[in-house]
Amino acid sequence: xxxxxxxxxxxxxxxxxxxxxxxxxxxxxxxxxxxxxxxxxxxxxxxxxxxxxxxxxxxxxxxxxxxxxxxxxxxxxxxxxxxxxxxxxxxxxxxxxxxxxxxxxxxxxxxxxx
Amino acid sequence: xxxxxxxxxxxxxxxxxxxxxxxxxxxxxxxxxxxxxxxxxxxxxxxxxxxxxxxxxxxxxxxxxxxxxxxxxxxxxxxxxxxxxxxxxxxxxxxxxxxxxxxxxxxxxxxxx
Numbered sequence: 001x002x003x004x005x006x007x008x009x010x011x012x013x014x015x016x017x018x019x020x021x022x023x024x025x026x027x028x029x030x031x032x033x034x035x036x037x038x039x040x041x042x043x044x045x046x047x048x049x050x051x052x053x054x055x056x057x058x059x060x061x062x063x064x065x066x067x068x069x070x071x072x073x074x075x076x077x078x079x080x081x082x083x084x085x086x087x088x089x090x091x092x093x094x095x096x097x098x099x100x101x102x103x104x105x106x107x108x109x110x111x112x113x114x
Numbered sequence: 115x116x117x118x119x120x121x122x123x124x125x126x127x128x129x130x131x132x133x134x135x136x137x138x139x140x141x142x143x144x145x146x147x148x149x150x151x152x153x154x155x156x157x158x159x160x161x162x163x164x165x166x167x168x169x170x171x172x173x174x175x176x177x178x179x180x181x182x183x184x185x186x187x188x189x190x191x192x193x194x195x196x197x198x199x200x201x202x203x204x205x206x207x208x209x210x211x212x213x214x215x216x217x218x219x220x221x222x223x224x225x226x227x
Binding site for chain 2: 041094104
């Protein structure tokens with residue numbers, strides 16, 4: 001699992017509440033990614049980071065923000081959760097960027113917004 | 115805009131048969147094409163990957179066939195086993211910068227014993 005943990009693993013929240021998901025890695029890899037997985041859409045990139053305090057938007061970034069104050073932690077925040085953000089969220093790291101692009105994924109967080 | 119299109123959405127194959135999943139891409143700048151395997155409740159894991167300078171790559175029972183002119187690539191699983199039952203995703207990326215992966219929609223594969 002390349003030392004990736006995600007927390008929480010499951011969360012149920014109400015529309016309009018803020019939610020923060022955490023991704024933690026133990027191996028100081030530079031590149032980290034947040035994806036969401038929905039039936040019929042595969043995995044879609046939300047945001048990614050290429051270093052401490054260096055982040056950028058992905059394909060479906062609206063309604064999400066991220067922060068990376070330490071190499072090992074990448075936080076995904078839903079400022080005001082909506083039902084359309086009900087999904088399974090995966091964090092990933094790139095272990096050998098520019099050699100190959102194998103990304104290792106965490107176990108996922110299942111988020112339900114009521 | 116779906117840059118990588120995957121088919122079929124679901125597939126049922128008998129044990130010992132050949133499973134074939136297809137993907138087509140639009141961006142000719144893509145230069146890395148992986149396949150990921152995902153079991154229920156788990157994150158995706160890299161199965162096999164190919165770069166466009168070769169037309170085929172084989173690892174055990176898994177083979178990627180790549181057709182650059184048609185902008186298509188496929189995964190072949192030979193002698194399919196019940197343990198291969200999973201969801202498979204193709205993806206593509208450009209090997210520079212953040213190397214963002216663009217995924218296909220996924221194929222749910224079931225191998226009947």
